Amino acid sequence: MTFSQQLRQEVDTIWEASFQHPFVKGIADGSLSLKSFRYYVLQDSYYLSHFARVQAFGAAKAPDLHTTARLAVHAQGTAEAELKLHANFSKQLGITEAELAKFKPAPTAYAYTSHLYRAACVGQLGDIIAALLPCYWLYDEIGQRLKGMTPKEPIYQEWIAAYGGEWFHEKVMEQINRIDEIAEKVTESDRERMSELFVISSQYEYSFWDMAYRQEEWPIEKQNSIINS
Numbered sequence: 001m002t003f004s005q006q007l008r009q010e011v012d013t014i015w016e017a018s019f020q021h022p023f024v025k026g027i028a029d030g031s032l033s034l035k036s037f038r039y040y041v042l043q044d045s046y047y048l049s050h051f052a053r054v055q056a057f058g059a060a061k062a063p064d065l066h067t068t069a070r071l072a073v074h075a076q077g078t079a080e081a082e083l084k085l086h087a088n089f090s091k092q093l094g095i096t097e098a099e100l101a102k103f104k105p106a107p108t109a110y111a112y113t114s115h116l117y118r119a120a121c122v123g124q125l126g127d128i129i130a131a132l133l134p135c136y137w138l139y140d141e142i143g144q145r146l147k148g149m150t151p152k153e154p155i156y157q158e159w160i161a162a163y164g165g166e167w168f169h170e171k172v173m174e175q176i177n178r179i180d181e182i183a184e185k186v187t188e189s190d191r192e193r194m195s196e197l198f199v200i201s202s203q204y205e206y207s208f209w210d211m212a213y214r215q216e217e218w219p220i221e222k223q224n225s226i227i228n229s
């Protein structure tokens, strides 16, 4: 069994919970409230802007220039293509500049991106790829499962088309192959650490759907700043 196959087996229950989550099912059958989707788009734009930076950390930590170049291309792709998709969603959902200006990350979006930065700052390339991989791979599997579904909400159809396409699948396969190559060269304790990061990211992927579905907030409401009042 390859390392990536072992990882996939390890997170099977966690990923199954994502497949069954009402947010994901609600995109598929159109029953998801647009309020939850709107909340998701805002938090996900924040997530993506940090995801791109962690990819760039990966580029900097890669031991060979070919990998540096590939990860830099992916960082650019996230910064441009993925955020374009979100800018398009924001426009359709009427998300205003003022709303964006006062945006604050929810606890789960903050914790998940912090987890990625932790892998980037403390870890080696393998740790970064392990932490980033569930984001690619889980969305690919969801995209494949939802492909062909035609929810009444056009924006959900666009979301399905973005992640159910061959374009996205190729990017995912590149990262899966990369992690298998790295796993062959590192020690057993490195692989164990990579596996732990992969599992934690998988948990956060589930929590991210749940955060958006429930429109999570910080437990204590902040006082208005005296500077602006």
Ligand SMILES: Cc1ncc(C[n+]2csc(CCO)c2C)c(N)n1
Residues within 6 Å of the ligand: 044, 047, 048, 051, 077, 078, 082, 134, 135, 136, 137, 139, 171, 205, 208
């Ligand atoms: C919480 C969250 N997890 C994963 C993705 C999907 N995704 C975002 S960037 C990227 C890499 C290349 O495009 C992938 C797979 C998402 N949008 N939001």
